[in-house]
Amino acid sequence: MSEAIATEAIEREAMEYDVVIVGAGPAGLSAAIRLKQLAEAAGSEITVAVLEKGSEVGAHILSGAVIDPSGINELLPNWEELGIPLETKVTRDKFVILGPHGDLDISFLPFPKWMLNHGNYIASLGNVCRSLAALAEALGVEIYPGMAASEVVYNEDGSVKGVVAGVFGIDKNGEKGPDYQPGIELHAKYTFIGEGVRGSLAKQLQARFGLTNGREPQKFGIGIKELWQVPDENFEPGLTQHTFGWPLDNATGGGSFMYHFGDNYVAIGFVLHLNYKNPWLSPF
Structure with a gap:
């Protein structure tokens, strides 16, 4: 469902979901799969969208990683049958x-x-994410690669309403260029921020809600x-x-x-x- 809305004098289309997840990394994709599993077990429907700034899932997941399988054992006990590429023990x-x-x-x-x-297993984390994305889509999760989320949208009471994604044509000075596109708003009951290290939306939320106050600094x-x-x-x-x-x-x-x-x-x-x-x- 979409509707035309205005935010800061910019008219954008809006799409409504139960959950919007920013970042198609291991955390974001695992959350999407788990939400669908829980909804199916409860006999209900849930709409989940995942935004990924990379041109494809895994494009920004460059780690050659050693992976503890305990998490994926709980999420997908039959992960070997499903072809999750944890290649080498x-x-x-x-x-x-x-x-x-x-x-x-x-x-x-x-x-x-x-x-x-x-x-543990040695694997390409990018390939693992691509496999998780395929499983998530098979469960009905909508994944949008090439859609960087640029700002958070708030409700009147100050709570998070969703995010803005797909803004294009901003020049190096932050001004609108000739090919500017205002993007789209994705609204959700719950917004999951899984951007990875020093995510731009995470920094906005940390500042707005004081999430780092009184905490040890990140390393x-x-x-x-x-x-x-x-x-x-x-x-x-x-x-x-x-x-x-x-x-x-x-x-x-x-x-x-x-x-x-x-x-x-x-x-x-x-x-x-x-x-x-x-x-x-x-x-x-």
Whole structure:
């Protein structure tokens, strides 16, 4: 159902849903699937829309990830039959300290359980999201890729009414260009914000409702990753390796990772905590 409405002197079309989810990542898609499951179990109908700023689901999910299957076991107990691509079970954890002149394998040390990956899977998180999106659509979820949500819409009492999506033609100065399109409003009984790190709508809501007041500040990092396909002699399926130390100093958090999975693929990358002090440091 749609109707013409005016917000801040901009006339937009509006669409009504029970739930609007911003972000087609693992959290947003899992929420959409779970809502449909609960509605089906209750014998009722629920309308769910998922907005994704990327050109397709998974376009902004670039992580080569080690995934704990406990969540997906609860959401989709038959996920293997459904073809969710958790490709390679972790077979070995390796931890190495690097120095400027060599390395030390410390895998023999008693690491805490949360650092160990026994029972987890190595996978492309983008491919996992694409599979979840297909399942969600089969349940009746409407997914709109290429639709970035740009602002929150509020009810008269100040509660969240929905979001504005699909605004195009804004120039670098924030002005309307010749190809400007005002977008569309999506209204919902519940609006789920699953944008990921430093989402623009999340920041608006944090400021408006004081969600970060009296809370510990969030911690951020940057990750750089490449995907290599290596010869058999360099490939150990299920190996996860993490390093500490060089090229970082003792006051800078971060390290590298290598995950062996799939068809001789190695996800290799470096993570750096963004509270580093050296302004000349370049993780790239």
